[in-house]
Amino acid sequence: MNWRRQKIDSAHKNGVDEDIQKFKRKYLVFGAVIILLAVLSGVMLYNSIKGERITQLRERHEEQITLAAIDINRELGDIGNTVRLLSTDSDILSSLSPFNQLNTLRLKTIFKQFGRAIDNLLQIRWLDDTGHEQVRINIVDGKVHAEPAEMLQDKSNRYYFQNAMKVFPPEIYISPIDLNIEHGEIVKPLQPVFRIGLQTTATKGMRRGLLMINYDLTHLIKKIRSLSSGETEVMWVDAWGNWLLHPDPSLEWGAILGKSKNSLTQLDPLLWAKINSGENQIIMPHNGELISTRHIALSFTEAPTVAESIYMLVRTPKKVMEEIEWSAIKPTLLLVIGILLIGGRILWRDYTMQQSLQKMTLRLACEKNELKFLNSELDNALSKQQLLQNELVETRKLSSLGMMVAGVAHELNTPIGGAIMAESTLQSSHDSLKKALDEGLSRQAFDNYISNTEEGLKLVESNLTRAAALVKSFKRLALDRANDEIVSFNLDQVVSDLIYTLTPKLKNSGTRIVNEVNTELMLAGYPGIVSQILQNLIINALTYGTEGMQQGEIIVQAELNEEWVVLSVSDNGKGIPPELRESLFDPFVTSGRGLGHTGLGLHLVHQWVTNLMHGQIKMEALSRGGTRFVIYLPKNIQSSQS
Structure with missing residues (x-):
């Protein structure tokens, strides 16, 4: 009996030792997984924090460059109007x-x-x-x-x-x-x-x-210099690489002041070569710095022997970039240490639980509860994903409307400035007439006053009429996009308003938009969504099709057959690469990822056309070059739903 007991105890002991070895191997694997998870999580967190800060800096760069460009263009427009008025x-x-x-x-x-x-x-x-x-x-x-x-x-x-x-x-x-x-x-x-x-x-x-x-x-220059902040520095460089505006004033006007070495071409020829390689770009990293550039043409003429230009630069210094990296490293280290501590604690607890069957059963129950929790988290994640997608759609709409607001505001500056200038001239003529009345009014002075007044009033009327037309067009467009009810609308009016608000974007693009929509064509539906669809297609054609062309052309056409309104947007641009055609309407498909494009534009167009407007859309590659999008919309959405 004792021998059999000893044999059973020995067998049991051998089994226990074997289980212990299995447990050790198991926990060694778990430990390696936790370490790997901690490292991967740390890398992801580091890239996320750093990427977010870089994105914020890029947005700030773009904002400062845009504000400076607006100020420059406003000054150019005002003084140009002054010269024309003088002439x-x-x-x-x-x-x-x-x-x-x-x-x-x-x-x-x-x-x-x-x-x-x-x-x-x-x-x-x-x-x-x-x-x-x-x-x-x-x-x-x-x-x-x-x-x-x-x-x-x-x-x-x-x-x-x-x-x-x-x-x-x-x-x-x-x-x-x-x-x-x-x-x-x-x-x-x-x-x-x-x-x-x-x-x-x-x-x-x-x-x-x-x-x-x-x-x-x-x-x-003082106003633009004030745009600089602790994280960004605004600079100007002329077409020959000389500093016109720099955080260190001693480097400015080097060539004119006889200090030819105080120029970007001498101090940083590699950066100058990168700036000359493109009109608008983000250069990172360059000596540990983040630099954004934009080319601004000063002259109104395109004659190459006369046209003048400058480069706008916004730089985030190396010290700030290092601070950003360190701000990303600290939470990353805390996360890695936290994961290792928590993971080690879990492993130790699980190891002790393996000592008995009851603890094993408890562990299995915990794992079951954890699975339920994960399923619940997955359901929540799916719901959040749907909400995020809806927010992306609304954000895209607001972004498009914001672009139009900026364009209309820029367009309004010229007629309003002209009206103010004309009013100033009329006031001057009025003062001259009063003075002439006191000193003895001559026929010539009176004729001059009448002539100046007529010309000034015509100029005031012309500028105010244009400003009123811009406001009226944008008001219609904004109301249409804010309205989510089905209404009857004139398709030509929607297209005309959209083209009107896109005029600032078209000015220097070398592309024109041709509206061939029947002026009598009426639809019942969502005019704001139709405008948004057309805007996405036109912006896509400008960005990927006719970019860099001198004679680009985008044609908007519409015709009515028995059941559908056939709406098309075609261009004579570069066309769409064959590898993108099959997945063109899928989300996040884009050839402009390096330019910050998300690839949601055509996906949203497809969703609006098929789900909201109950229509169809297809893409055609034209034999003469370019792309054509054809949209089939029901003439009356209410009847199509019924």
Whole structure:
């Protein structure tokens, strides 16, 4: 009996030892898995935190570049309107008439009036076709005075005169940003300027020459310099790589001040080469820094021998990037340590539970409960995913509407600025008339007042009419997109309003939109969704199809058959790569991932057309090149639902 007991005990002991070895091997594997999980989780958290901060910095870069570009374009537009308004002044036309003697006295008077009315002007002058100044007005500290005849200079050898004479009306020449130079000496303190010139020609009833304005950029540069923050630095570089705006003022204006080594081309030729390789891009990393760039053309003309430009840079210094990395490393280390501690604790507890069958049963029960919890978490995750998808759709709508708001606001700036300028001219004419009444009103003064008033009122009416049309169009578009009820609407009106609000995006794209929709075509449905569908297709065509083309064309057509309204958007661009055609309407499919595109645009279009509008959509590759999207919509959505 004892022998059998000893044999059973020995067998039992051997079995226990074997189980212990199995447990050890099992927990060694579990320990390795926990370590691997901790490392992978740490890497994911690190990349997530760092990626989010980089994304925020990129958005801040884009915001600062956009604000600076808006300020520059606003200044260009305002001063361009000033030159055009100056060139249409009846007194200037009369004074510069080739049939009359050059009336320099009258020119000085008109130039003085403009010098007092317009801020930030340094000089107004008229040069003859040989480059000699005939009339020149200087504005210093708000005081306006005419330069004596003996102080007038020969500017025929200056680059801005030579380039401006190559630009023919109605185009306006805008010089590179430069420092103001008088009598061969740089004016101190430094005055950054650009010069705006408009040719006077016989075709406009004037002597051939050049109307030119020197515009002070000190206030603009100060405003853009203030955009810099602790994490970002805003900089300007001209077309030759010279710093115009830099956090270190000693590097600015290097070439002009005789410090040619203080330029981007000398200090960082690799960065300069990257900037020249594209108009808008994000350069990262570059010496541990995050840099965003944008190319801005200053001149209104496209003549390559005349056009001038600058580069806008926003830089996040290396120190800030290192702080971002460290801010991502700290929570990552805490997560890894936490996972290891928690995992080790779980392993130890589980090991002790294996000592008895009861603890094993308890462990199995816990695992069952954990499975239920995971299933519940999965259900919650699916619900959150659906909510996230809906939020993405709404975000895309708001993003599109926001782009249009920015475009309409930019478009409104020009007519409203023109109206304000015309009102200022009318006020000046009114003051002149009052003065003439006190001193003795002449027939010529009264005729001049009537002529100036008529022209000013026409200009005010034209600009305000355009502003009202922009507001009216955008109001219709915004109301349509806010309305989720089925209404009757005119398809041509929806297309026209959309094209109107996309005008700012089309201006420098080289692409035009042709509306061939029947003006009498009426539908019952969701005009805001139709507008959103067309906007996504048009923006896709601009971004991927006609980008970089000089004669791009997007055609919107619609026709009515017995059951459907057939709506199409076609372009003459590059076409869609064959590898993307089969999955074109799938979510997150895009060839512009490197540009920050999500690939949701065409997926949302497909969802709106098929699920909401109860229609169909297909893509066709055109034999002549380009792409055509064809959409079949029921004429009356209510009847299709029934």
